[in-house]
Amino acid sequence: MINAKKLLVLAIAGMLGATIANATGNEALIKEGRKVFTTKKLGNCLACHAVQGDAGIPQTGDIGPKLANLDTYPKEYLFNKIWNPNKTVPDSVMPPMGKSHKITRHQVDALVAYLQATTKAK
Amino acid sequence: MLKKLIKIATISMISGTIMFAANFNAQAEKDRHAFVNYFLKKFENPVANRAKYFPYVPIEELKKDYIYPLKFEDFKNGPMSWYRPAKEQFAEINDFPPYEIPLDDGKELFTKPFANGKTYSSCFPNPAIKQNYPYYDTKRDEIVTIGMAVNECRVKNGEKPLKYGKGDIAKVIAYLADKSRGQKINIKIPSANAAKAYEAGKKLFYKQRGYLSISCNECHVQSAGKRIRAEALSPALGSTTEMPVYRLKWGGLGTLQRRLVGCIKDTGSEKPKMQSKPVKELAYFLTYMSNGMKLNGPDTRK
Numbered sequence: 062m063i064n065a066k067k068l069l070v071l072a073i074a075g076m077l078g079a080t081i082a083n084a085t086g087n088e089a090l091i092k093e094g095r096k097v098f099t100t101k102k103l104g105n106c107l108a109c110h111a112v113q114g115d116a117g118i119p120q121t122g123d124i125g126p127k128l129a130n131l132d133t134y135p136k137e138y139l140f141n142k143i144w145n146p147n148k149t150v151p152d153s154v155m156p157p158m159g160k161s162h163k164i165t166r167h168q169v170d171a172l173v174a175y176l177q178a179t180t181k182a183k
Numbered sequence: 184m185l186k187k188l189i190k191i192a193t194i195s196m197i198s199g200t201i202m203f204a205a206n207f208n209a210q211a212e213k214d215r216h217a218f219v220n221y222f223l224k225k226f227e228n229p230v231a232n233r234a235k236y237f238p239y240v241p242i243e244e245l246k247k248d249y250i251y252p253l254k255f256e257d258f259k260n261g262p263m264s265w266y267r268p269a270k271e272q273f274a275e276i277n278d279f280p281p282y283e284i285p286l287d288d289g290k291e292l293f294t295k296p297f298a299n300g301k302t303y304s305s306c307f308p309n310p311a312i313k314q315n316y317p318y319y320d321t322k323r324d325e326i327v328t329i330g331m332a333v334n335e336c337r338v339k340n341g342e343k344p345l346k347y348g349k350g351d352i353a354k355v356i357a358y359l360a361d362k363s364r365g366q367k368i369n370i371k372i373p374s375a376n377a378a379k380a381y382e383a384g385k386k387l388f389y390k391q392r393g394y395l396s397i398s399c400n401e402c403h404v405q406s407a408g409k410r411i412r413a414e415a416l417s418p419a420l421g422s423t424t425e426m427p428v429y430r431l432k433w434g435g436l437g438t439l440q441r442r443l444v445g446c447i448k449d450t451g452s453e454k455p456k457m458q459s460k461p462v463k464e465l466a467y468f469l470t471y472m473s474n475g476m477k478l479n480g481p482d483t484r485k
Contacts, residue, residue, distance in 0.1 A: 161394035
């Protein structure tokens, strides 16, 4: 009985811990995504896009739309759009940053995490 | 009777040739009218036509920073034609134009005798000729650029050719450009092969290239009048008038081809060689698009 209780406590603690770790992991990913977005040698996304909900990015360009409400899109859609926009829009001005190996799969995931978290409608 | 027939046949052949000759630029003229028209419409009233041409530019910025309506001639000023902050900045810079010293050097080079005692004047008795370059030489069956003409003049006079793109060649071209200031660009398409070269240049202009997979058109037609970060994108119309250009980034003069290969490299593709066939074709197409515009080079750009 005691053992069962102990196990339960352990299990709950483990679950809580996992959730906290997950949240921290997500935050780290969001932070990394912002870095990819704003760094010229990485995504350089700010050259063309502003971000709704992140007014702290200086001198964003206006070739592409101001990104907003991206939490309403499936993750996979956003990933593919960043990976290779020419797949769905052949003459898209947006560069295929993933396909051309300018950024990694992980960095595209980070961008998606950052954009979905930041542009969420409040 | 036979004589009459021969006469008629000859006349119809000649007129046929003339009609055909006049048609080599038919497609190019269609393209050019559409090209010019697009830019005039785009910059007629950016505030009223925001949805069509500038959907992502904040309306306050269109009202505050955009200069409009633009006329055909305005486009020779690149980003300064439409973007007020750039115009103000460059008006200040051109109080003492940074191209003046290399332009003086160009004058000196142009008038200094070669080892054989002759000067560049022996090849360019009238230096106001830049408006005709690049031209299609039907005898040689190739595009001749002003850089080639300068170097051929040197070789003809027993001198070594200059390196293309920057340095002395840009200075000599700057002198020719300055003497041609105010002349209207006058590019012709005199043969079927010239029309082919034009079409090849056009294809290159619209081709997506490099790891960024972008074309000249995407930035300098579609996105002309928008900003890439804080930089105002220059319109392709009028983009050859200021050449050779003094770029603050270069800290010196550079030719049209230097600018073109630099831009191609920026798309993430291999840098093509200056005076190579594709670069000449691109220059031929691009210059043709600004036919009728007055030259105002050398000028200053970022």
